[in-house]
Amino acid sequence: MEGSGQLDTCLPSLYGLSPCAPPSSLAPLPNQNKLLQMPLVQEQLGNHGVMLSSDHHGGLYPLLLPGIPFCPSSAAACEKPTGFAPLDAVEAGTSAAKAAGEIASATTATTCHGSSSWWKGPAMAAEKGRAMKVRRKMREPRFCFQTRSDVDVLDDGYKWRKYGQKVVKNSLHPRSYYRCTHSNCRVKKRVERLSEDCRMVITTYEGRHTHTPCSDDADGSDHTGSCAFTSL
DNA sequence: CGGCTTTGACCGGCGC
DNA sequence: GCGCCGGTCAAAGCCG
Numbered sequence: 422m423e424g425s426g427q428l429d430t431c432l433p434s435l436y437g438l439s440p441c442a443p444p445s446s447l448a449p450l451p452n453q454n455k456l457l458q459m460p461l462v463q464e465q466l467g468n469h470g471v472m473l474s475s476d477h478h479g480g481l482y483p484l485l486l487p488g489i490p491f492c493p494s495s496a497a498a499c500e501k502p503t504g505f506a507p508l509d510a511v512e513a514g515t516s517a518a519k520a521a522g523e524i525a526s527a528t529t530a531t532t533c534h535g536s537s538s539w540w541k542g543p544a545m546a547a548e549k550g551r552a553m554k555v556r557r558k559m560r561e562p563r564f565c566f567q568t569r570s571d572v573d574v575l576d577d578g579y580k581w582r583k584y585g586q587k588v589v590k591n592s593l594h595p596r597s598y599y600r601c602t603h604s605n606c607r608v609k610k611r612v613e614r615l616s617e618d619c620r621m622v623i624t625t626y627e628g629r630h631t632h633t634p635c636s637d638d639a640d641g642s643d644h645t646g647s648c649a650f651t652s653l
Numbered sequence: 654c655g656g657c658t659t660t661g662a663c664c665g666g667c668g669c
Numbered sequence: 670g671c672g673c674c675g676g677t678c679a680a681a682g683c684c685g
């Protein structure tokens with residue numbers, strides 16, 4: 422796989438800056454350990470894009486991205502953070518979503534919303550011999566952000582395993598699907614590049630980690646008490 | 654040899 | 670009802 426970058430960012434500002442406190446079920450954000458230690462930048466907003474969050478009720482929390490580097494380790498590969506938005510917002514076509522227009526254009530967002538992102542209970546799956554995928558009624562919290570990077574997979578502190586790649590309509594670049602390798606953790610993320618600008622990477626996180634980044638490659642047991650964010 | 658990626662097939666949801 | 674589409678599975682191959 423291509424070299425992973427370092428996502429040393431400040432996504433939890435999502436929480437701190439949100440005008441509406443997101444529900445506790447929101448997914449832990451990348452590199453949450455580092456994030457916890459970073460002071461939230463609440464000034465200098467507005468020059469670097471729009472960050473949005475959503476809960477699984479479809480709520481929208483428009484935020485402005487401070488100038489926090491969303492940088493891969495190959496520093497030259499990253500120039501600036503450019504956006505952060507929930508797909509729900511994009512799909513809803515809200516004004517906030519339009520503010521993150523590049524994200525909207527980069528993600529064939531309707532599919533993220535209505536199709537196989539959500540799962541029903543295991544009962545239906547058991548009806549079929551194959552591990553049939555069925556939809557959940559409840560949505561997992563999702564976060565979409567956009568960075569300019571030469572590498573597809575940013576190092577967010579977690580370990581991911583690629584389980585699929587798909588060419589999506591209206592996109593020149595295939596979308597890659599990753600799943601957290603930690604046992605009992607069903608967090609997924611999608612990575613795709615903008616058609617308009619192949620250096621722009623759209624990363625969508627779905628679900629929440631049941632472990633800390635640092636414990637990711639450990640014995641597989643949960644360490645839900647070791648990080649404040651795991652209580653989310 | 655184990656873990657990971659690749660890739661084609663399959664499935665269900667949605668729009669028409 | 671049908672076709673399109675995104676998302677996932679799983680076998681095969683690759684790599685350290």
